[in-house]
Amino acid sequence: MSHVVTQTTTVESPIEFGRQLLTLEQVVAVAKGAKVKLCDDADYQEYIQKGARFIDSLLHEEGVVYGVTTGYGDSCTVNVSLDLVHELPLHLSRFHGCGLGEVLSVMQARAVMACRLNSLAIGKSGVTYELLKRIQTLLNLNIVPVIPEEGSVGASGDLTPLSYLAAVLVGEREVIYQGERRATKEVYHELNITPHVLRPKEGLALMNGTAVMTALACLAFDRAQYLARLASRITAMASLTLKGNSNHFDDILFAAKPHPGQNQIATWIREDLNHHVHPRNSDRLQDRYSIRCAPHIIGVLQDALPFMRQFIETEVNSANDNPIVDAEGEHILHGGHFYGGHIAFAMDSLKNIVANIADLIDRQMALVMDPKFNNGLPANLSGSTGPRRAINHGFKAVQIGVSAWTAEALKHTMPASVFSRSTECHNQDKVSMGTIAARDCMRVLQLTEQVAAAALLAMTQGIDLRITQNELDEASLTPSLATTLAQVRADFEPLVEDRPLEAVLRQTVAKIQAGEWEVCR
Structure with missing residues (x-):
């Protein structure tokens, strides 16, 4: 067979x-x-x-x-x-x-x-x-x-x-x-x-x-794969919001460091930015790392996906109980195929990479909120003007929430697999902790998707403010980025007067988890 x-x-x-x-x-x-x-x-x-x-x-x-x-x-x-x-x-x-x-x-x-x-x-x-x-x-x-x-x-x-x-x-x-x-x-x-x-x-x-840890790993992989594309789109939006330098994503530059996944991320960001129309929008020669190094951060995930797929799909297609029954050769083979070490390693690795993406987007959010760093946008991306500006706070609390979600995601990156316990009268004296690693990874994904949802709203607001201030021509936007903006705008009215954003944040997270944002090229 x-x-x-x-x-x-x-x-x-x-x-x-x-x-x-x-x-x-x-x-x-x-x-x-x-x-x-x-x-x-x-x-x-x-x-x-x-x-x-x-x-x-x-x-x-x-x-x-x-x-x-x-x-x-x-x-x-x-x-x-x-x-x-x-x-x-x-x-x-x-x-x-x-x-x-x-x-x-x-x-x-x-x-x-x-x-x-x-x-x-x-x-x-x-x-x-x-x-x-x-x-x-x-x-x-x-x-x-x-x-x-x-x-x-x-x-x-x-x-x-x-x-x-x-x-x-x-x-x-x-x-x-x-x-x-x-x-x-x-x-x-x-x-x-x-x-x-x-x-x-x-x-x-x-x-x-190993069916539980492997099942969760399949779902985690699927969400992480989508997140790599979404984080690339958010980075392009952040670059436009900050009047960033798209030369940071140039194909000649990335040919000099040819990690294929990293180069794919740079390509996606470059194509989103309409690189040849407005390669450099500000006087800053080098953008801060959370923009300039985004392909190097998201690219780690993109480059790790193939080996993680191999680990997960091999486990899916394995007989992983004990003993193994070889009916044709009439053997009963006692072993340890129930051990989830490969899934544990993949999930411990994946949660680390995903949490780093939460941290990346958190840093991007911090830049666009702060008038010391956002190249002329209002504090907290508030759309309020005139006398009412003093009582409106834009995305101030959302940015605090992003920081909280990111911190929690980072806290979950401690590898579960190194906390093996000796159990069951020391028969199970070295165990994988693969299911705990997979559950940790799912939690990190949830938190990172929440960070991404906040960023989608904030960067849309930032780009809209640039358009309002006549610093960006909407007609110059690439079709891919224009599509994302249109999708966000359909759910999110510009934030002028303070209002609760929980409902739209939850809706945006749900759409991320359903893969509804058109970020796949």
């Missing part, structure tokens, strides 16, 4: 599992509601069933298989009699029902289900085809487990959060269905769904893996 084909899909067609490599984008698509289709070829079904039958044969021969005829973790020395073997998976799911904290969103939980389904569909976990079909059914009916986000150390995989998927499969705990949080058994009764009975190894196969 070889997984060598990378599939493509349309919005309308279901995403196939079982024979193809799954892309990061396809995990995101399932998270956002795409239907799924498990391969139903007879030879594929037989391939999956062969693993389950091999487990049965070992039971018949009274072989010793970790997690099948033994206890779990440090309890692997405890033998389980054959008359209790079939109860063992249910006990595994139940004693791990101790998750706390906020629950994953429906989108995040669907991504978890997609990652777990794909890993099991590789056929090295000893599960039945019926189990795979049941996960497909839940996804296509949009019956989503309620999964608390806290409780995993990232090895032996995401045991506690994934126990909530296992529990739902057997009809226990709670689900989100049609926007409501309900008891699983009630939803099953309403839809005439029979709870799945976990066979030997199936509880362990469902829970002993």
Whole structure:
């Protein structure tokens, strides 16, 4: 059985599992509601069933298989009699029902289900085809487990959060269905769904893996990739607001330091600025670093994305539970594929880069607010004039908020992976912390998107002030930048008289997270 084909899909067609490599984008698509289709070829079904039958044969021969005829973790020395073997998976799911904290969103939980389904569909976990079909059914009916986000150390995989998927499969705990949080058994009764009975190894196969951290990594990557483009657009807007020098983004200059991602960012900014029309708008020879070095800062993210994609997609397309079942060679292989080190490193790295972008935009915001540095604009970008100018404060409080959000993002950059703990009677004595790293990364992304939302509003106001002051001809703006300005203006009236901006900030953040700002070239 070889997984060598990378599939493509349309919005309308279901995403196939079982024979193809799954892309990061396809995990995101399932998270956002795409239907799924498990391969139903007879030879594929037989391939999956062969693993389950091999487990049965070992039971018949009274072989010793970790997690099948033994206890779990440090309890692997405890033998389980054959008359209790079939109860063992249910006990595994139940004693791990101790998750706390906020629950994953429906989108995040669907991504978890997609990652777990794909890993099991590789056929090295000893599960039945019926189990795979049941996960497909839940996804296509949009019956989503309620999964608390806290409780995993990232090895032996995401045991506690994934126990909530296992529990739902057997009809226990709670689900989100049609926007409501309900008891699983009630939803099953309403839809005439029979709870799945976990066979030997199936509880362990469902829970002993990296699906939660990997799912969050897919979603984080998708948001970060978009953020690189958005931060480039914001930088171009900041340069225009400050009457900056677009020669800082010249192609000849960047040919001398040819990091491809960095050069891509410089190109995007240069093209947004209509470089050949107004290359230098002020008397300042060199802009401050938050403008001049923006490609070097955002470019780190752009250049890191390929290796992060490799780490994440390899994990998505791996069998990452224990033990691995080689039915064809009749081997049970005990190892540590549940260890989430690659995801931990990718997420620790990504949150660092993203927080640096928050810090970059925070510095840009500080420049445009301060009349000592903004080349003739009013303090705090206030649009008020005349006697009322004294009582209006523009973006003063928003800039304070940006500073707060940035500080919190930077605080979360401490690597989670270096805080490994020895757990479970020192059986799990070195763990990845990959799920904590991924959750940190999601928080950093949220905070950075809030910073970006504030900047979109502020830079639009700044450019509008330049136009009002006859220092910038709107007709000279590039189509790409003009499109962004039009999108922001549709939601945001110029800030003349002080007013609460929370609602428009939240709306702008939501549009960033939905990818609605047209920043992709």
